[in-house]
Amino acid sequence: MSTTIRFKIDGKEIIAEKGQTIVEAAKANGVYIPTLCNFEGLPPKGCCRMCTVKLNKRYMTACTTPAADGMEVESDTPEINDFRKGIIELLFVSGNHFCPACEKSGNCELQALAYRFKMMVPRFPFLFPQKGLDASSPKLIKEQNRCIMCKRCIKAIKDDEGRSYFAYQYRGNKLEVILDKKLGKEISDALARKAMDTCPVGSIIYKELGYYQPIGKRKYDKEPIGSDIEVQQ
Amino acid sequence: MSKKITIEPVTRVEGHGKVTIYMDDQNNVRESRLHIVEFRGFERFVQGRPYWEMPVLVQRLCGICPVSHHLAAAKALDVIVGAGAGDGLTAVGEKMRRLMHYGQFFQSHVLHFFHLSSPDFLFGFDGDPLKRNIIGVAMENRELAVQGVMMRKFGQEVIRLTAGKKVHGTGAVPGGINKNLTIEERDELLKGPDPMNADKMVEWSVAALDFFKGYHKANRKMVDEFAAFPSNHLSMVRKDGAFDIYHGVLRAVDAEGKIILNDVDYQDYENYIEEEVRDWSYMKFPYLKEYGKEQGWYRVGPLARLNVCDFMPTPLAQKEFEEYKAYTNGKPNNMSLHYHWARLIEVLHCAEVIRDLLNDPDLQNEDLVVKGEKRHRGVGVLEAPRGTLFHHYEINDDDLVTLANLIVSTTNNNEPMNRAVNHTANAMLNGHTEITEGMMNAVEVAIRAYDPCLSCATHALGQMPLEITMINNENRIVDHKTK
Numbered sequence: 174m175s176t177t178i179r180f181k182i183d184g185k186e187i188i189a190e191k192g193q194t195i196v197e198a199a200k201a202n203g204v205y206i207p208t209l210c211n212f213e214g215l216p217p218k219g220c221c222r223m224c225t226v227k228l229n230k231r232y233m234t235a236c237t238t239p240a241a242d243g244m245e246v247e248s249d250t251p252e253i254n255d256f257r258k259g260i261i262e263l264l265f266v267s268g269n270h271f272c273p274a275c276e277k278s279g280n281c282e283l284q285a286l287a288y289r290f291k292m293m294v295p296r297f298p299f300l301f302p303q304k305g306l307d308a309s310s311p312k313l314i315k316e317q318n319r320c321i322m323c324k325r326c327i328k329a330i331k332d333d334e335g336r337s338y339f340a341y342q343y344r345g346n347k348l349e350v351i352l353d354k355k356l357g358k359e360i361s362d363a364l365a366r367k368a369m370d371t372c373p374v375g376s377i378i379y380k381e382l383g384y385y386q387p388i389g390k391r392k393y394d395k396e397p398i399g400s401d402i403e404v405q406q
Numbered sequence: 407m408s409k410k411i412t413i414e415p416v417t418r419v420e421g422h423g424k425v426t427i428y429m430d431d432q433n434n435v436r437e438s439r440l441h442i443v444e445f446r447g448f449e450r451f452v453q454g455r456p457y458w459e460m461p462v463l464v465q466r467l468c469g470i471c472p473v474s475h476h477l478a479a480a481k482a483l484d485v486i487v488g489a490g491a492g493d494g495l496t497a498v499g500e501k502m503r504r505l506m507h508y509g510q511f512f513q514s515h516v517l518h519f520f521h522l523s524s525p526d527f528l529f530g531f532d533g534d535p536l537k538r539n540i541i542g543v544a545m546e547n548r549e550l551a552v553q554g555v556m557m558r559k560f561g562q563e564v565i566r567l568t569a570g571k572k573v574h575g576t577g578a579v580p581g582g583i584n585k586n587l588t589i590e591e592r593d594e595l596l597k598g599p600d601p602m603n604a605d606k607m608v609e610w611s612v613a614a615l616d617f618f619k620g621y622h623k624a625n626r627k628m629v630d631e632f633a634a635f636p637s638n639h640l641s642m643v644r645k646d647g648a649f650d651i652y653h654g655v656l657r658a659v660d661a662e663g664k665i666i667l668n669d670v671d672y673q674d675y676e677n678y679i680e681e682e683v684r685d686w687s688y689m690k691f692p693y694l695k696e697y698g699k700e701q702g703w704y705r706v707g708p709l710a711r712l713n714v715c716d717f718m719p720t721p722l723a724q725k726e727f728e729e730y731k732a733y734t735n736g737k738p739n740n741m742s743l744h745y746h747w748a749r750l751i752e753v754l755h756c757a758e759v760i761r762d763l764l765n766d767p768d769l770q771n772e773d774l775v776v777k778g779e780k781r782h783r784g785v786g787v788l789e790a791p792r793g794t795l796f797h798h799y800e801i802n803d804d805d806l807v808t809l810a811n812l813i814v815s816t817t818n819n820n821e822p823m824n825r826a827v828n829h830t831a832n833a834m835l836n837g838h839t840e841i842t843e844g845m846m847n848a849v850e851v852a853i854r855a856y857d858p859c860l861s862c863a864t865h866a867l868g869q870m871p872l873e874i875t876m877i878n879n880e881n882r883i884v885d886h887k888t889k
Contacts, residue, residue: 273574274463306454308804314456380805381487383458385775387577387585388570 180244182206182226187240195235195246196224205399206248207257207286209373210323211236221323223286225256232256254290261287262295269304269318270374276383277375279391283321284374285398304349310357312365312380315339320350320376329371330364332356338368350376424873425849426686427831431879434836438828440820440853441687449810457483457801461578464797464812470517472574473510473565474790474815477503477652478797480578481786486801488778489581491673491785492653498771499582504652505763506568506577507788511651512607512756513561514791515708515749518857519614520554523746526854527621531847550617553610556601557753563602564760567591582775589770596764604761608722611754615726618750633742633826633852636661638694638703639710640818642789645669647716649723649755651789657714658694658704663738667694672787675796681813691820692813703821706793707856708748713738720762723755742826742855749857790815792857816858826852841874841887849874 176191182204189198194217199206210221219234226235227247235248247253264270264283272278304317326339327350338360342351360368369379388394424441448464455463461479465472480503485491495503525538528546536542544551562572567587569575577583596604622629640658644650656675658667670678681690682699693702704710712731718724730751733739739748763769786797793815800809816823830852834845876885 273466274459276459276462306806308456308806314805378456380456381458381580383456384462384576384579385584388575390585 178240178242180240180242180246182246183249189240191240193240195226195233195238195240195244198240199235199248200402203403204248205402206235207289207399208236209282209286209321210325212325212329212371215325215328218324218328221260221321223257223260225253225260227253257286258290258292259296261290261292262297264321265292266295266297266299267302268321269301275319275375276378277319277372279388279394280386281375281393282373282398285393288393289397289399307352307354307357308380309354310352310360310365310380312360312362313352313357313368314378314380315350315352315357316376316378317349318376319374321374322348322350323373324350325371325373326350326368326377330368332364338364352377424875425827425831426875426877427835428877429835429879429884433839433878435828435831436879438824438831439686440824440827449812452807452810455807456805457486457799457807458580458805460797460799460807460810461580462574462576464810465574467812467814469573471510471514471791473506473569474788474795475797475812476569476575477507477578478786478788478790478795479799480580481653481788482784482797482799483580483786485673485784485786486781486799487580488780489776490778491671494778495582495776496771496773497768498586499774499776500652501763501766501768502568502583502586503578505587505760505769506565507652508756508759508763509561509564509568511561511791512753512760513558513565515753515756516554516557516561516614518791519618519746519749519753520550520557522857523854524550524554524617526851527618531851532844553613557607557610557614560595560602560607564595567595579775581777584774586771586774587764587769592764592769595760604757604764607757608754608761611750611757612722615747615750615754618746622747629743630741632848633829633855634740635742635825635829636740637705637822637825638666638697639713639738640667640694640704640706640794641711641714642672642787642794643669643715644719648719649711649715649717649727649752650719651711651752653788656787656794659714659738661738661740663713663736666697672796673785675785675787675798679796679813681817687820689817689820690813692818693821704818705822706815706818707745707791708752709739709742709745710793711789712748712751718751718755720755720758722758723751726751726754742852745855745857792816793818816856819856819858823853823856823858826855835876839876840885841876846874846887 178189178191180187182199185204187198187202196206196208196211207223209223210218217236219237222234224235225232228244272284278284306317307315327337330338338353338356339350340353342349365379368377426439427435428437430436448467452460452463460483461476464479465476467475481492489495521540524543528543529538540551566572569577577585600606638658638660642654643657644654655669656667656672657665657669660666667678678695679692680695681692683690693699694704718727730747783800788795795815796813798811799807802808827849830848834848873888875883878884
């Protein structure tokens with residue numbers, strides 16, 4: 174039985190392998206569907222909704238929806254792009270994101286998405302929440318002002334026994350992702366660096382490394398986010 | 407029920423000079439005050455932030471000379487990361503920072519002279535405000551305007567290639583820098599097509615000095631007497647007494663040239679300098695502790711630097727320095743409009759240093775950062791275009807800032823600017839009951855000589871928003887003018 178699937182994204186034919194999600198299939202065919210909480214090597218969560226697409230008149234998260242034969246997916250349309258831009262704006266207003274002094278600037282996926290979707294001024298009021306930072310770990314800083322609660326760190330950063338270094342704390346509008354105090358004090362250098370690389374924003378900071386990458390050499394200095402996928406074709 | 411809340415001071419507003427002049431019952435000036443009504447709050451809101459953010463965060467104080475804040479903060483943090491106080495970096499680390507700093511000095515001074523001050527010299531202090539601006543300069547003297555624009559651009563390019571961006575870059579990190587200068591980048595500045603190369607900048611710097619000296623020759627009395635008053639002078643100098651804007655020791659001289667602060671280590675600046683708060687201004691008034699509030703105030707900036715140093719360590723600037731010093735028979739120069747002369751000698755020196763640094767192969771080295779034993783306190787001092795700049799940080803065991811004290815250049819010049827305004831008010835207003843356009847201009851020129859941050863942030867196209875209030879001996883407003 175053939176394992177090849179054919180479907181369309183915005184009218185373009187996509188050839189995928191059975192078991193691939195829409196995001197994975199799109200990427201393999203040079204079509205960029207923006208993601209934020211999704212991270213290669215981790216099971217998709219569909220919690221940020223950046224990858225929202227329209228399928229059979231319904232809005233679906235492309236990172237969790239398996240590709241299927243004959244699908245007609247809408248992705249790069251004014252309506253969906255405005256939804257995505259709205260999500261970016263909501264993330265900006267619900268935290269305290271000051272890009273000019275943030276050391277993740279130029280490498281930040283949220284900032285890069287804001288540039289790609291041409292966010293100027295958010296349509297929503299800034300909430301300016303009172304948030305702090307935890308610098309008690311000798312290796313890491315957990316900067317709550319910038320956390321978008323994507324859960325990447327919770328899923329990816331674990332010790333040999335499978336225990337997560339990061340976890341949710343509180344609920345509702347007080348919800349935050351924290352670094353376990355005890356584990357944070359003992360975290361290895363390699364894992365601390367991995368934690369920083371896993372975070373899409375500047376919420377997990379490896380201490381004393383800030384701004385070592387010069388302007389012009391940062392990930393999104395030259396090309397918008399997603400360009401690496403689009404040039405594949 | 408809704409309620410209206412008014413918050414004062416208004417943060418991050420554009421600069422605005424506000425002057426109040428108090429008259430006595432004979433209509434003579436009793437006191438003048440230059441109020442600085444901006445309030446920024448940086449010292450407070452950086453507390454609790456990771457220390458390595460400081461060079462990038464605090465440079466947002468200013469859009470004209472952010473490199474000064476960037477580097478002063480980086481120098482303070484060098485001490486904190488155990489890389490020494492100004493002399494412990496690798497050769498490429500120190501020289502890249504110097505290149506960035508001299509580039510920014512060059513562009514900032516050029517901006518001030520050509521864009522902001524040359525209209526006054528070309529059209530006179532009473533010239534038509536519609537003409538007395540950089541566009542007017544371009545119409546009247548195209549060559550001068552082109553030189554101003556291109557020289558500033560050159561300085562900005564130096565900053566871009568060393569800091570990554572022309573404004574608010576990231577080049578300096580605690581203990582060093584994040585990039586060296588590639589051969590291609592070096593050649594862009596050294597061998598760029600005319601006029602964008604270092605040799606041309608030296609040539610044009612000499613021409614700018616000649617322009618000012620010609621103006622001085624034709625207007626000697628006015629240039630020499632306008633807002634001239636004796637003062638102490640404070641600056642950083644190299645340990646051997648040479649002019650140095652990146653690193654050295656603190657020295658002060660009095661109006662006669664006697665050394666009153668003798669080459670002290672700036673890590674101990676708190677032992678020598680105190681700041682006074684007055685209830686009518688948000689800007690503090692620093693003074694030398696040993697001499698007290700009345701006698702210890704000082705000037706900073708180009709005039710002070712040339713009064714304090716023993717020599718200029720580049721040949722063309724040294725030649726100009728000798729001529730400049732000879733004008734006052736080797737004594738300190740206390741003439742406010744001579745700030746412009748001193749500033750242009752510094753422009754020439756910067757051009758020479760930039761050219762020499764670009765020829766230095768150390769700039770291509772790869773050892774960018776040095777670190778040693780961590781400390782909890784660090785002070786960084788350098789000479790910003792407008793004067794001596796102090797950054798002092800303390801951190802806790804979690805690497806977060808617990809204290810920040812910044813004494814910026816314009817703050818150091820607070821008392822002298824007030825004196826200059828008072829001097830001008832005395833000369834122009836005594837016996838008068840109303841403020842004329844000419845008086846307004848004269849006050850503006852006196853303030854502008856000091857190139858304060860508030861003016862460069864705001865008086866675009868030659869106009870500085872200015873508000874002058876005249877108050878009589880019964881504390882009633884008798885005249886109020888704005889422009």
